[in-house]
Amino acid sequence: MFFYRALQTDGQFMANLTVAPKETLQIIDLQRPEFYINRELSLLEFNKRVLAQAKDENVPLLERLNYLCISCSNLDEFYEVRVAGVIQMEAIDPKATGQDGLNPHEQLELISVNAHELVTEQYRVLNELLIPKLKQENIRFIRxxxxxxxxxxxxxxxxxxxxxxxxxxxxxxxxxxxxxxxxxxxxxxxxxxxxxxxxxxxxxxxxxxxxxxxxxxxxxxxxxxxxxxxxxxxxxxxxxxxxxxxxxxxxxxxxxxxxxxxxxxxxxxxAIDDLLLAVQGELATRNYGDExxxxxxxxxxxxxxxxxxxxxxxxxxxxxxxxxxxxxxxxxxxxxxxxxxxxKFASFKPTTPLQFSRNTDIFAVIKKQDILLHHPFESFSPVVEFLRQAAVAPDVLAIKQTLYRTGAESPIVNALIKAAMAGKEVTVVIELRARFDEKDNISLAAKLQEAAVHVVYGVVGYKTHAKMCLVLKREGKELRNYVHLGTGNYHPKTALLYTDYGLFSCDKDLGEDVRRVFAQLTSLGKVSKLNKLLQSPFTLHSGIIEKIEREIAYAQAGKAAKIIFKANAIVEEQIIQALYRASQAGVKIKLIIRGICCLKPGIPGVSENIEVRSIIGRFLEHARVYAFANDGNWEVYAASADLMNRNMFQRVEACFPIESKRLHNRILHDLDTYLSDNSQSWSLQANGSYKQNHRKRNEAAIQAQTVLMQELQNQP
Incomplete structure (x- = not known):
């Protein structure tokens, strides 16, 4: 697919658009390796941006030390997982190349050069910047x-x-x-x-x-x-x-x-009969893998x-x-x-939406309207309270929950156990293969099973990464589904550190979609067509591409077209190529990608309409949002999935629409705030490097996270 195309897959509206014939469009091979950034080198670039925070004198001193430590921890995991994988690939198939055209040996050579530069800089920052500054504050390391x-x-x-x-x-x-x-x-x-x-x-x-x-x-x-x-x-x-x-x-x-x-x-x-035993067996050897x-x-x-x-x-x-x-x-x-x-950073207390302060019955609040939470600016406590009330409410019949990472002592888990002990039907889908949390999740599964919770270990071959909770409640003669869907884990501690969205809703179609996905995870049966959710590994990938193609069709018809994505990573080749085609067609594309980005912006004739920026600040940017202008009728989705092959095809993920105009306008405002950041944002250059954005003369400093924190602190 080297030219623009418009899919007839998103309703019949495209039939009314005038699209330029294919032969008038520029034909460019979008699979050319020079159009892609190597994934591993992009991840090292992210770590350089983290380390840059340790050098920033505007950051409190002990927080600078923390950023240095984070950059080192990141590099550990990079070698444990990513470099280890490239080394294995070199042994198995040394001629294999990725979308960037590099074979394993070439990747390892470039990784070595960049990693050594990074480590040299880490120790320079420690010895020449941080230790002297700490000494000035009477914090001394005595040789x-x-x-x-x-x-x-x-x-x-x-x-x-x-x-x-x-x-x-x-x-x-x-x-x-x-x-x-x-x-x-x-x-x-x-x-x-x-x-x-x-x-x-x-x-x-x-x-x-x-x-x-x-x-x-x-x-x-x-x-x-x-x-x-x-x-x-x-x-x-x-x-x-x-x-x-x-x-x-x-x-x-x-x-x-x-x-x-x-x-x-x-x-x-x-080859496995028991996923739990298989994971336990592998954990025993993790500390002694290949060097x-x-x-x-x-x-x-x-x-x-x-x-x-x-x-x-x-x-x-x-x-x-x-x-x-x-x-x-x-x-x-x-x-x-x-x-x-x-x-350290000034103390900060997340706010609680006024709807929950005015009415202690959380189900009554959700029944009235959809509620959107933006963590950590807003508290995670309503999510915990949602489950606590469900555990004790006599008219709640069942609770279904996914857990990927939740912490050893979790109020979420305590509420689920309390619900099961109260005789409610409680089903929990635990992902045993959440990297580096496997041992905790095995212990968690045992704890839940002791309380008579139905525990399922997801789907063999597919990690369950979706963040979903469903509460089935009897209201008179009706049964109503209340759901919480999120972009982040059910983990109260990380909810104080990671930016994520969470949606409460009792929308009938959305609730039925979530129920069907849970039925699929537990019964392994096929799911009939979902009403509103996009789900990996089935409809999310194609759904995103279809919506990109719709923007292409609008642009070719002379209409304003725009796409804004916010994610942790973009790697998947077909989505990148769809965005390249959209850029060629004139669609304005803004990408807020925290970490890995294999797409190259600014390539003449390919991606000059694409801007990519990364936000590195006090909180770890973690929310995934996919927004499409749709001829002025914006469609906004939040998701548990990044734009990576594994999220599209090897995981169970949930991507959910934000249908309330009030709520999706709020997310669009948040995205505009991130795109206006001139203090903690970095712009990706066509050569794969990043340049920090600075305010212009007479321009006010904008730190997106600080702005959002202040706005939600001062909400009416």
């Missing part, structure tokens, strides 16, 4: 060369009492082979001279720091004559006193290292570096020599240990 006598004595006792009993160094010889190194754990390789008690002299030992140990220790001020916020790294303590672990031998050197392993796991959908990255203290001698590379069968392109702690993530501990609210 072992700077310990006072009192500090040294206290640390000597701390090592002897708290560390020595639990540390287990392994001297390397034929009877003590190189130990299995836990994923992302803190380890030390130690160079030794002399013989041990048995006359052995291997020259090397490995020491693994148990994960239970804190990585940062606060000096007790009075005992050590230290400042109130003086800290020392665990690695510094071990370096200083490691000789006590090797009585009669001499320690020549002690160097930190950390290994990152492939942490994705594979469940063969065709994908090695971080070592920059002071480590070349000979020792080569020894570790050889042991882990690692090439230098995946070696990182770092000037500081090998796991910067653990610096987040400081934020909780330091009681300095002046160095």
């Amino acid at each position: 072992r060369t700077d310990w006072t006598e009192a500090q040294h004595q206290w640390l000597q006792t701390y090592f002897s009492d708290q560390l020595l009993p639990i540390l287990s160094p392994v001297g390397l010889d034929s009877a003590h082979p190189f130990p299995r190194i836990l994923n992302k754990s803190l380890n030390f390789i130690i160079s030794l001279t002399g013989k041990d008690a048995f006359g052995r002299n291997s020259g090397r030992a490995i020491l693994q720091a148990p994960r239970s140990l804190p990585r940062i220790i606060q000096f007790p001020a009075e005992e050590t004559q230290s400042g109130p916020t003086d800290f020392v790294f665990l690695s510094s303590i071990i370096h200083a006193f490691v000789g006590e672990l090797f009585n009669g031998m001499h320690v020549k050197g002690c160097y930190q290292f950390r290994v990152t392993r492939n942490s994705d796991f594979f469940v063969d959908d065709d 994908v990255r090695l971080e070592i203290d920059a002071n480590c001698p070349d000979e020792t570096v080569s020894f570790l590379l050889d042991r882990f069968e690692m090439t230098k392109d995946r070696l990182f020599l770092v000037d500081g702690p090998v796991n910067l993530n653990r610096l987040q501990e400081i934020i909780a240990l330091v009681g300095r609210p002046d160095l």
